[in-house]
Amino acid sequence: MRLGLIGCGDVAQRDYLPELHRIADRVELAAVFSRSEERARSIAKDYGIARWYTDVAKLLADSGVEAVANLTPIPVHLDITLAAFAAGKHVYTEKPLASTTADAVRIRDEAAKQGLVLVCAPCSMLFPQVVRAKELLDAGTIGEVHSACGILHGGVPPWKGVVADQSQYFVEGAGPAIDLGVYPLHALTGMLGPVRRVSAFTSKARESFTLIEGPNKGDVVPIQVDDNWHLLLDFGDTRIGTLSANNCSIGTKAPQLELHGLEGTIAVNVLDESQPIDLRQSGKGWEQIDVPHQRSSGPDHILGIEHLEQVVREGGAPLLSANHAIHVIDVIEKAARSSKEGRVFDVDHTTF
Amino acid sequence: MSGPLKAALVGCGALSQKGVLPHLTQTDAKERLVLEAVVDTHAERALETAKKYGVPHHFSSVDTMLDEADVDVVLVITPIPFHFPIALQAIQAGKHVYVQKSMTQTVKEADVLLAARDKAGVMLAAAPGFEVCSTTRAMREVVGQGAIGKVCVAYTYTLGFGHEREAQRTGEGALETVDPTWYYRAGGGPLPDVTVYALQLLTSLLGSVVRVTALGNKTSATKEWGGKSIPVEIDDNAVATLEFASGALAVAAGTNSRGGSRNPWGGLALYGTGGALEVTDVHGASGYPLAFEVTGQNAELFSTTLGEQPYIDGAHLDLQEPHVYADIMDLSDAVREGRPPRASGEQARHVVDIIEKVLESTRTGHVQELTTRFTPG
Numbered sequence: 001m002r003l004g005l006i007g008c009g010d011v012a013q014r015d016y017l018p019e020l021h022r023i024a025d026r027v028e029l030a031a032v033f034s035r036s037e038e039r040a041r042s043i044a045k046d047y048g049i050a051r052w053y054t055d056v057a058k059l060l061a062d063s064g065v066e067a068v069a070n071l072t073p074i075p076v077h078l079d080i081t082l083a084a085f086a087a088g089k090h091v092y093t094e095k096p097l098a099s100t101t102a103d104a105v106r107i108r109d110e111a112a113k114q115g116l117v118l119v120c121a122p123c124s125m126l127f128p129q130v131v132r133a134k135e136l137l138d139a140g141t142i143g144e145v146h147s148a149c150g151i152l153h154g155g156v157p158p159w160k161g162v163v164a165d166q167s168q169y170f171v172e173g174a175g176p177a178i179d180l181g182v183y184p185l186h187a188l189t190g191m192l193g194p195v196r197r198v199s200a201f202t203s204k205a206r207e208s209f210t211l212i213e214g215p216n217k218g219d220v221v222p223i224q225v226d227d228n229w230h231l232l233l234d235f236g237d238t239r240i241g242t243l244s245a246n247n248c249s250i251g252t253k254a255p256q257l258e259l260h261g262l263e264g265t266i267a268v269n270v271l272d273e274s275q276p277i278d279l280r281q282s283g284k285g286w287e288q289i290d291v292p293h294q295r296s297s298g299p300d301h302i303l304g305i306e307h308l309e310q311v312v313r314e315g316g317a318p319l320l321s322a323n324h325a326i327h328v329i330d331v332i333e334k335a336a337r338s339s340k341e342g343r344v345f346d347v348d349h350t351t352f
Numbered sequence: 353m354s355g356p357l358k359a360a361l362v363g364c365g366a367l368s369q370k371g372v373l374p375h376l377t378q379t380d381a382k383e384r385l386v387l388e389a390v391v392d393t394h395a396e397r398a399l400e401t402a403k404k405y406g407v408p409h410h411f412s413s414v415d416t417m418l419d420e421a422d423v424d425v426v427l428v429i430t431p432i433p434f435h436f437p438i439a440l441q442a443i444q445a446g447k448h449v450y451v452q453k454s455m456t457q458t459v460k461e462a463d464v465l466l467a468a469r470d471k472a473g474v475m476l477a478a479a480p481g482f483e484v485c486s487t488t489r490a491m492r493e494v495v496g497q498g499a500i501g502k503v504c505v506a507y508t509y510t511l512g513f514g515h516e517r518e519a520q521r522t523g524e525g526a527l528e529t530v531d532p533t534w535y536y537r538a539g540g541g542p543l544p545d546v547t548v549y550a551l552q553l554l555t556s557l558l559g560s561v562v563r564v565t566a567l568g569n570k571t572s573a574t575k576e577w578g579g580k581s582i583p584v585e586i587d588d589n590a591v592a593t594l595e596f597a598s599g600a601l602a603v604a605a606g607t608n609s610r611g612g613s614r615n616p617w618g619g620l621a622l623y624g625t626g627g628a629l630e631v632t633d634v635h636g637a638s639g640y641p642l643a644f645e646v647t648g649q650n651a652e653l654f655s656t657t658l659g660e661q662p663y664i665d666g667a668h669l670d671l672q673e674p675h676v677y678a679d680i681m682d683l684s685d686a687v688r689e690g691r692p693p694r695a696s697g698e699q700a701r702h703v704v705d706i707i708e709k710v711l712e713s714t715r716t717g718h719v720q721e722l723t724t725r726f727t728p729g
């Protein structure tokens with residue numbers, strides 16, 4: 001599969017470009033786009049990519065590209081994914097699929113109409129430690145599960161060493177829930193099934209922050225969205241859980257995902273596949289389960305590109321489906337409304 | 353007042369058997385407080401308890417005990433729904449009172465109790481009273497000094513175990529067949545039974561909660577005990593989000609999943625814009641947080657031992673529920689010294705307010721505003 005990479009920011013340079021060589025036998029990086037000519041040119045050179053563009057339309061018009069990876073900032077995901085479908089390309093999109101449920105549904109329907117494959121990050125359900133945790137859960141290792149929690153602390157901006165425009169994470173449609181909370185939320189819903197009802201408190205802990213390095217050093221970046229989210233999740237069938245995501249606190253010793261069963265507990269680090277699973281069973285202490293993984297550490301987003309290639313080649317419905325992404329976006333959208341209106345909301349999109 | 357206080361213990365159930373009577377019959381405890389009477393509506397259980405622990409009098413009614421026994425203090429260690437009427441009756445009879453958690457089921461009851469306390473001029477100590485523990489004060493200092501910046505986030509996960517499997521409920525004879533049914537009825541469940549500890553700690557560090565939202569359900573329709581089926585009438589699985597007056601948001605879970613959390617049981621983690629404070633060790637028998645780690649700009653490790661805590665040494669170190677014992681001893685010293693007990697009724701009332709509003713939110717699906725306020729320290 002000949003792939004075009006759209007967006008060469010931090011995520012592309014840290015998580016995708018250096019790792020794509022692992023699937024080079026199946027996925028050829030044919031073209032790359034960056035708004036910056038200098039960056040596009042140097043990345044093409046560093047990774048031996050044949051063509052580089054500073055105009056998305058030109059990459060999408062490239063007949064040598066069969067599929068694209070949309071790694072752009074959150075606010076432009078929608079337009080670029082729709083443009084890719086219009087150009088007849090299959091799409092792997094970084095999360096979120098779109099900032100609103102309505103836009104996400106539009107994208108899903110457009111893919112179906114065009115008969116194109118749409119694979120949606122995050123790849124939580126393909127991460128090997130999450131796959132293993134689900135196997136342990138399904139095998140009854142911890143008994144019936146009635147309670148679960150997800151926690152993602154995104155650190156306090158300004159972040160050091162981030163080349164991207166940090167303001168994009170704090171504009172309307174972005175924020176820690178849809179940017180980070182989606183990792184544990186995809187894993188929780190992938191393991192326990194859809195959230196039926198949600199209630200939430202969100203707050204804005206800080207109004208702005210000041211950049212401490214880079215060309216815009218000294219600039220004050222406004223925080224336009226809530227940076228502190230706490231969701232209560234009702235999965236139905238006697239299962240409830242919590243999901244917290246924020247950009248107002250530093251790291252935590254708490255596991256990113258924990259499942260509490262009547263006969264034990266499973267704790268998983270969703271974003272770092274090098275970390276072992278912590279398992280506790282009734283009458284025993286904690287034990288660690290190492291899970292084989294391909295990337296040395298961190299999240300393995302390449303699994304999503306690999307998944308796209310497989311679905312394009314073999315057909316069938318992707319596991320990283322638009323419907324799962326739409327469900328998670330709907331949960332977050334309803335959480336925002338719950339926080340504003342002070343009541344529990346039913347989640348509408350629950351089929352995936 | 354000189355010499356030990358004379359006390360009556362009401363409720364000879366599982367907690368009293370495993371965690372209160374063994375402490376109070378130690379020599380050092382008797383220097384502060386001696387048990388004059390035990391009361392249980394189960395007459396045989398009251399008698400057996402008096403015999404086993406050498407208590408001079410036993411009663412099957414609180415009325416009779418208050419009429420006939422010469423006591424200064426009443427220890428209310430009954431199932432939660434009986435806390436309020438018995439504590440009120442004892443206060444109105446002019447007794448000092450220690451009441452187990454949760455103090456009452458409603459704020460209304462708590463208000464009545466505190467007003468009666470003030471009118472009678474007696475002292476009221478209300479569990480869980482983590483104020484006695486030095487870690488609580490050390491953590492409050494860290495937060496108060498701004499060592500972790502503005503506190504925005506807190507988590508606590510209290511995973512309960514139910515009560516039907518306890519030794520005092522699964523043996524033979526009056527002292528080992530204590531019925532756990534009440535725990536699955538109104539007034540019971542993990543929120544007032546175990547989450548109450550976490551809420552006590554949270555409010556000790558962050559002050560008043562102003563709003564809550566919550567979800568809850570029943571993990572099963574029935575529980576098994578002694579070959580009988582107990583109907584589960586209350587939610588035994590709940591999650592709540594609390595908004596503090598300071599703006600901090602906290603997540604608290606109270607569920608009967610037995611596995612436990614990777615986070616220490618009943619532990620607590622606070623996160624601020626400048627760092628984190630995470631409890632790293634919780635003592636199993638007392639629930640006292642014994643160690644915490646501060647990360648960020650003002651990194652610090654704090655640890656203490658159970659033996660460094662007030663009143664807990666010698667035999668008390670190896671007995672269950674030493675925190676209950678410490679609170680009772682603190683009340684006896686408070687009476688002697690004429691100072692308020694550390695386990696304050698005002699804090700207990702605020703925690704009751706949180707629990708009452710969490711339950712209301714699970715029922716209605718609407719955010720609930722608290723009516724009480726509490727200032728720690």
